[in-house]
Amino acid sequence: MIVRIAGAADVAALAELRGIEPDKLAAYADWVAAHVGTHLPFVAEVDGYVVGSAWLLVAERVPGNESLDRRYGDVQSVMVREEYRNQGIGAALMAAILAEARTRDLLHVTVHSGRRAVDFYLRNGFSHHRQLLLWEPAAP
Template sequence: MPGTEIRPARPEELETVAGLRWRWVAERDGPPPGVERDRFVREFAAWARQHAATHRCLVLVRDGAVIGMGFLALTPRVPAPYTFTRASGDVQCVYVVPEARDTGLGGRLIQGLLDLAAELGLERVTVHSSSRAVAAYQRHGFAVSPCLLQTVLLPPAR
């Protein structure tokens, strides 16, 4: 699509990325009660800068505006006899603004994250998807695995 690119987020774009994260949560759950948007944006951007080595952020840019984002979280794995350098990845926070959805841009963002994973030599990539996005991930080779198990740990009661 002309005028559209997927690339690593620039440091000065992390506030915009944080704003997209806020928008996504507000879209899904309503505005977070008791959390100031400006404070979240500042703290999220600082977090993203601090974790840039382990959480690679790609942005979807159309005509100079960031309209989507996705993170690839990197996890070192225990060495094996055949290699001491092993890692896997987890796709996180893939989001495209509603007005740009259903145009294939989300799929391009997913592919960009998978290309990055391949460049980094990751063994596998997982994703915890919303039900709406499962088909998009399946189109890019993700499949349900009978061997991948998870448990959800709830935060302690306050």
Template structure:
């Protein structure tokens, strides 16, 4: 298995992992190109076939005090094809993303997890944080 940054050649596979069909591929590729500086795709492949992907959102926080540059990351859209789950693919994607976060000097990395994936993130170095709060609009 190889884990690497995703690129233009991976658009169809990345779209497929997000359940975006052929009709939406051009719009998806346009979105990826427009967000290339902030949304970094990582792919896992076996024998040249993409079997999983995860995205790192890189964003800047408002400067404060002596810190004029405050960057953080958020993990988004982690997907592994069903036949390849529970084989370390997700962990390899997380390792690559967290290596990128370290290389960029990000202050922290967050993830908004579904209930079933919480243990996965805990095993991969994430912890629950008492100061992280969320607001969701009411109906």
């Protein structure tokens, strides 16, 4: 297995993993290209076939006296093809993302997890944080 940052040649595989319909592939590719500076896609390959992906959003907080560089990360859209699950591919993707976060000196990395994946993130170094709060708009 190889884990690497995805390139333009991987857009179709990234779209497929996200469930993007073929008629929306061009718009998806445009979005990926427009966000290349903030959204880093990683892919896992087995024998040249993309079997998983994960994204690292790199964002900036407002500068403060203690630091003008206050970048942080957010893990998004972690996907592993069903037939390749439970083989360490998700963990390898997370290791690559967290290594990139260290290289970029990010303050922290967050993830908004579904209930079924919480244990996965806990096993990969994440922890619950009492200061993270969430607001959601009321349903119409």
